[in-house]
Amino acid sequence: MKFLVLWMMAGCWCSLALGQRITGRIVDDKIQPVAFANVTLMNVKDSVSKSALTNADGQYAFTKPAPGNYKIMVSTVGFKQGSSAIISFQNKDITVPDLQLKADLKQLSDVVVTGRKPFLEQRADKLVVNVQGSILTAGATAAEVLRRVPGLRVLNDRVTMTGKSKLVIMVDGRLSQYQDMNALLRATPASSIDRIEVVSNPSAKFDAEGDAVINIIMKRKQAAGTSGTLGMDAGLNPYRLNEVAKGDKLYQRYNPSVSINHQSGKFNVFGNYSYLYRTQFEVNIIKRYNNNSFYDQRNYNPSNYGIHTYQAGADYKADSLNTIGIVVNGFNRNGSGNYQNGSIQTNQTNGSFIDAFASQNKQGNVNNNLALNLNWRHAFMKPGQSLSVDADAAHYLLKNTSNIRVYPFSGNVIHNYQRINNPVNFETLKADYVQPLSKNTKLETGAKTSFAKIDNNLLFEQNGVNDAGRTNRFIYRENINAAYANLYITYGKWDLQAGLRAEQTVANGTSNSKKVLQRNYVQFFPSLLLTRRLDSVFAITGQYSKRIGRPSYQQQNPFEVYLDPLTYTKGNPLLTPQTTHSGKLSLTYTGLPVLALSYDQISNIIVEYAPQQKTVIDANGVPRLVSFSVADNRAEAQNFSAQLNFPIKVGNVVDGYGGVITTLQRYAAIYQGGVFEAEKWSHVFFAQADIKMSSTWAAQFSAYYATPSQYEFIKAGRNSSVDAGIAKKILGNRAKISLSVSDMFFGDRTLGRIKYQDIDLHLKQYNDTRNIILAFTYNLGSKAIKPAEARTAGADEENKRVKTN
Structure with missing residues (x-):
């Protein structure tokens, strides 16, 4: 119904x-x-x-x-x-x-732009989400904004896309400032985002990595004269955490920011700076059943961090055809956490006590990341003919220490110490060339080469003694060479985009000076997009693409990284890439998505949460059941998805959209000597509405509800969120103040169960998704009269594959 x-x-x-x-x-x-x-x-x-x-x-x-x-x-x-x-x-x-239109080079003073971008725009090859004018983005992080994008979900603090196995996240088409993209999203203020591009079937121009691409475009002004923005956000997050015996808690955040741009003659200079300080928490409750024993494990993870994010750059227009530029991005994060765990083992039959212990994991981490981009844009005399070249270099440094103390019910205290030192270096060179062949035909070609070196050095000590079985040094080197061609043809009411990309991957890894992986292979990736305009408002688009999903550097790292004495993750150097064939058929109306049907066939899936468990003997001689996950790729999957969108409009007051996404997920894997099979229908319902109360007052409402779904070995439970906000323009429309509440009913939680062979594990995870945020922004100087040119640097793919969790 x-x-x-x-x-x-x-x-x-x-x-x-x-x-x-x-x-x-x-x-x-x-x-x-x-x-x-x-x-x-x-x-x-x-x-x-x-x-x-x-x-x-x-x-x-x-x-x-x-x-x-x-x-x-x-x-x-x-x-x-x-x-x-x-x-x-x-x-x-x-x-x-x-x-x-011809450009008007006269500098304009105060200009009030009354037009507002629609939140969703369906273009031929991507869905564009315009977040700049959204009240609910004020004071939020990029990860919190992505929770509101139709089809995206956040599972275990990791962004996923409905119907897709491997999601790739890019920022501004440039090197990101941080190795782990999900950690970057949690730390990036959303007020600095202009729009989000969701590409479910990427063309040959994109790196072949990933089933789908999310490209986050950051704000940047380029205007004659001097202009800028000042901002200040502050938030309070009240919670009652009785499940981990912490009672009422209050967390907070604040985020001052400034951006500046100056253009004079042939020079344009720009820069921005933001500081985000935040206290937060995460709760993980794990319940396990094994051999008539019940293990109740409860983790409370409070943490705090301060993040400095900055960017500086300049463009020089040498003449009417050539522009050169330089951009420096920096990201510095200092944080600490006090991860507390309590575990009790009882008899399933009569509930009698068997064993118990508590642990404390005091963590500290420092990330100092710096990236440099040099670029050259050349426009030929022939309209539409262009050449762009980008050179990128980046150095990332991650340092993480963990002091883990285990307090058993009986026996001596066990002291574990874990230190990770992880420097990462990238260099990339990329060129793209566009050649119009006729009025309705153009050819786009390009090439790219990239080099990466990752040095992962882990030290593990128990009671002051080096544990040689866990201490490791893993050095990974990779070189990817690529070339592509895209042909664009318009014929009557038909639009065609056909492309082919070739990539060579050369990779090797050593663990404690012993070579554990070596690869050298070439693969080809075709893509096709065909659009038929039915009339002036309706169009049908069909898409196909072949994609690769390479294992991340950390997934190939044989380290054992511990969260607490009963839980850890481990890499797998024998992982091989997964391959995805994707097809999509969509109907659009005046550029807005109405109905979309898609199907993905994924082979050799890299399963990130492949579960295992074993009994280990601790330093006191006590046997303990340990759960851990090891990335593996012995699975196949098929995903079918259907999405329907509809408008929500009441006169000139209420304007928004709603929709539903229905997905059938199928998994099949040969794992641990058995066969795992799972099939699940799931649905996501979503809606958003903008309410124009007056020329200066506005409100916004957003909500979604997701039914239970299947994610690899995890049968995930339902979750939901309701957000609302109100804003007012002040000071002659130069400033805006807003108040918003996200996840007001605290329903955005991850519930899950893994049941396979002798593993029966129940998961519950939630963090500080409910936030009350007050935000203020003020625009300085003259308004922009010339939009910035879009740029794509060369090191997107390598950066998005470096992860740390």
Whole structure:
């Protein structure tokens, strides 16, 4: 019944806009789309007009105008006004030729832009989520924003995508400032994000790594004169933590930030700085059943950290065709944690006490990361022909220490000490070339080479004595060489994008000076995207891509990294890449997604949470049942997914969207001498609405509910979240103050169970997802009249594969 109602709502939405239209596109002097320009349809006879805003692709549309003669008038910040020739409309669809605007180089003073980007935009090859104008992003982190993106979920503090096995996260197309992308997302202020691009079937231009790509585009201004932004966010997070006997607790955060941009003549200089201080917690409850014993293990992990994030750069426009630039990114994190564990073993039959112990893991970590990008952009005299070159170098340093004390019910205290020293170095060189072949055809080619060296040095001591079985040094080197070609063709109502990418991977690893892996292989990755425009508002798109999922550096590392005496993770140097074939068919309406069907076939899956358990004898001679996970790839999977979206609109007051995603997940694996098979239907319901209360007051509401699902060996339980916020513009619309509450009912928790052979393990994990945040921003100087050019640096793939957890 729910699906029938959703289909009826979507049908009503689509039927409202059927009819004749006048459509077209606004471009600049480089034939690039001009987004959010004011477009007026002016009747030549009586001057009666309609108005609209262009979307991110520069497109506009006017529905059912009266028959007559019209002119298209365009105005937007940074360009001179433009107009079209007279067009005659007689109740038949008309596509107006591209209207090209000329730049207005005069510096403008205070300008108020009233157009607002839609939260969701479906483009031919990706879904764009515009988070910049969202009230709920104020004071949040990037990870908290991703929880609100349809189809994305956060499982065990790791971002996942419905129906996808391996998700790749990029930031600004550049080197990230941190090795572990999930840790980076938890530490990056969301107020610095402009938009998020979700690419479910990446083309050959992307590195072949990953089934799907999330590209987070950070804010950056490029304007004549001097401009900037000041910001301050603060939050309080109250919790009652009775499950770990901690009672009422209060956590907090604050985040001052500043950005500045100055453009004069041929030079543009920019920089930004942000400091985030946060106290937080994580609770992990693990219940295990084995041989008539019940193990109740409860972890409470309070921590705090301070993060300095900074960026500085400059562009020099040597002439009208050449621009060179330099960008430096830095990220410094200092943090500490006091991980507390209590474990009790009882008899399942009568509940009698068998054993117990407590442990404390005091952790400290320091991350000092620095990345440099040099770039050159050359535009040829022929419109659309261009060459871009990027050189990247980065040095990351992770230091982590753990002092683990185990307090048994009887016997001596056991003192374990673990230290990880992990320097990482990258160098990449990348070039991309675009050659128009005709008015409707262009060829894009490129090449890339990358080099990485990761030195993982782990020291493990027990009671002051070096444990040779756990102490290890793993050195990993990798070189990836790639080349690709993409062909774009437009023919009538058809759009075609066909590509092929070739990648050579050369990798070797040594553990304690002994070679444990060596690989050298070449693979080819085709991609295809075909769009058929049914009319001026509807289009159907079909996509196919082949992708690779390489094991991360840490997944190949044979270290045993301990959380507490009963839980650890271990790498596997014998891992091999997984391969995914993906297909997708989607229907869009005026650029917005309506219905999408997708299917993924994954072979040789890298299972990150392959469970094992064994009994070990501790330093006091007491046997203990230990659970651990080892990455393995002996599984196959099929994922089918269907997504339906519909609008939520009430006059000019409420504007939003809602939808449902239904997924069938199938896993099959030969593991530990047995066969694991799982099949599960799951559903995610989501909605978001913007409420315009006045010209200065606005509110926003967001919610989702996810039914139980299957994730590798984990049968995950339901979770949900409800967020709300209110904002007001002040000080002549130069400033904004907002108050928001995320996960107000504290339903965003991870529940799960692993039951395989003699393993019967129940999981419950939650952290400080409920936050009350007050945020203030103030805009300085003149408004931008020239948008920054999009850039893609060369080291995306290597960075996203370096992980630490």
